[in-house]
Amino acid sequence: MSRVKKRVGVDLNLPRIDIDLAKIAHNARQLKKLYGAKGINIIGVTKVIGGNSIIADVLVQNGIEILADSRIANIIKMRRAGIRGQYLLLRTPALSQVQEVVIHAHISLNSELEVLKKLSEYALKNHIIHKVVLMVELGDLREGIMPSEMDAIVKAVLKLKGLALVGIGTNLACFGGISPDADKMNQLSSIAMCLEEKFKITLAMVSGGNSANYKWFTSSKDVGRINSLRLGESIFLGREALCRKPIPGLFTDIFTLLAEVIEAKRKPSQPYGEVYQNANGDTPKFENKGLMDRAVLAIGTQDVIVSGITPKQKITVLGASSDHMLIDNTETSLKVGDTVAFDLNYSALLRTFSTPCITKNMINQYECASIL
Missing domain, CATH: 3.20.20.10 (Alanine racemase)
Structure with a gap:
């Protein structure tokens, strides 16, 4: 799978969330019509x-x-x-x-x-x-x-x-x-x-x-x-809130969260040393899978609810502390400076908008304005 690259001086600051205004406009109109009937x-x-x-x-x-x-x-x-x-x-x-x-x-x-x-x-x-x-x-x-x-x-x-x-x-x-x-x-x-x-x-x-x-x-x-x-x-x-099923005719991909790779190395899959609580107050357990390709992203639990995001690339989220997210990079081979994209659920979206450290990037503003 191809990687999403970050070019210094071109892309907006990361981490960021891309917001498709034209799709929001569409969903609002469709729901107004649906319920208004x-x-x-x-x-x-x-x-x-x-x-x-x-x-x-x-x-x-x-x-x-x-x-x-x-x-x-x-x-x-x-x-x-x-x-x-x-x-x-x-x-x-x-x-x-x-x-x-x-x-x-x-x-x-x-x-x-x-x-x-x-x-x-x-x-x-x-x-x-x-x-x-x-x-x-x-x-x-x-x-x-x-x-x-x-x-x-x-x-x-x-x-x-x-x-x-x-x-x-x-x-x-x-x-x-x-x-x-x-x-x-x-x-x-x-x-x-x-x-x-x-x-x-x-x-x-x-x-x-x-x-x-x-x-x-x-x-x-x-x-x-x-x-x-x-x-x-x-x-x-674009979903109902009982079973989180998509509503026909609505966009479900309005928001995309992007985070940058700040470290990519081959390391053991299992932490070593005497285990106590981690930064989240948990006592974690990890399966020993031998050496693995791992990467660190510049985003953490103070930015997003990690359990509420789904990667768009072939990676596995291993966990996170307040400022770092750890991923299994074996299948994707991301490099330092690459960008990882995620979908979000409602709780994760709420958290990203609650922090000023996530850049809010509005896209398709022209398309949105043209249909108003």
Whole structure:
């Protein structure tokens, strides 16, 4: 297999991640069309890209009207970059950040009455109407109000000035891995309709979940009152989030991580000496395969979740410390200065965008602009 070469002074700094903007634009449009066929609006989740303003702008320009992030700092960054749209805070606001949430986020997901009261207080101080969505616990056991407590919470929220109750939602398949199946979605729809009837209100948003909802969506003729989904993985990786299967018609190769070889030598396959914990706190064991061709890459666990990457070349990742990745180089014979390319899963992608030490390289910007 041919090697990907790095030419000093020509390529961008390594390690880096190449990001195909035209493919992001395509996936956003296709998903909007797919879910829109059954009356479901999609919200673009930007947390995995660290609120990157260039990528966020691609989403907005391709029909994504609401951007959602779990970090208020990312929302502030996108707004200061001039990215227009509605902004939704995904994570229940921390009491220490309530004022920033009211000022910078148009909508927030909530599950605590104490927090809602503080949102009301700061909304009134800032002469703002802050929109809130109440999260319902349906079994995944992350955030959410127990269904039996919803009536009391809604009654209290409707009395809070400065707040507008615009919807309810749920989160599944994140912590507990619970599927957003027909039973769960029917339950959420039923809760929405009961609340509307009892309190004489209209819930504009009934948010059924995230990229894990694809299987439910494609197998359901009637989606009930579900009219909103929060999508990140499907947009950026082209996959559903239950079994990580590709969604037909979407690109799954938008991101490519590249790292440079900084050492290539023939060494023993098994470390030698008295064994204690390594840099990761593990006590490793290695099979003795005799001498082998090994290489060291200039990337480590502080840059990427190593278990979440898949090499595009015929190499095997042996492990990593914070700054170095070790690979079996027997089949590929990489040399110092060569570049190794990797695909990433969602967790690995999240880590790469969380570190400033990975160069973010936007490609196909012209192609992206030409289709806007």
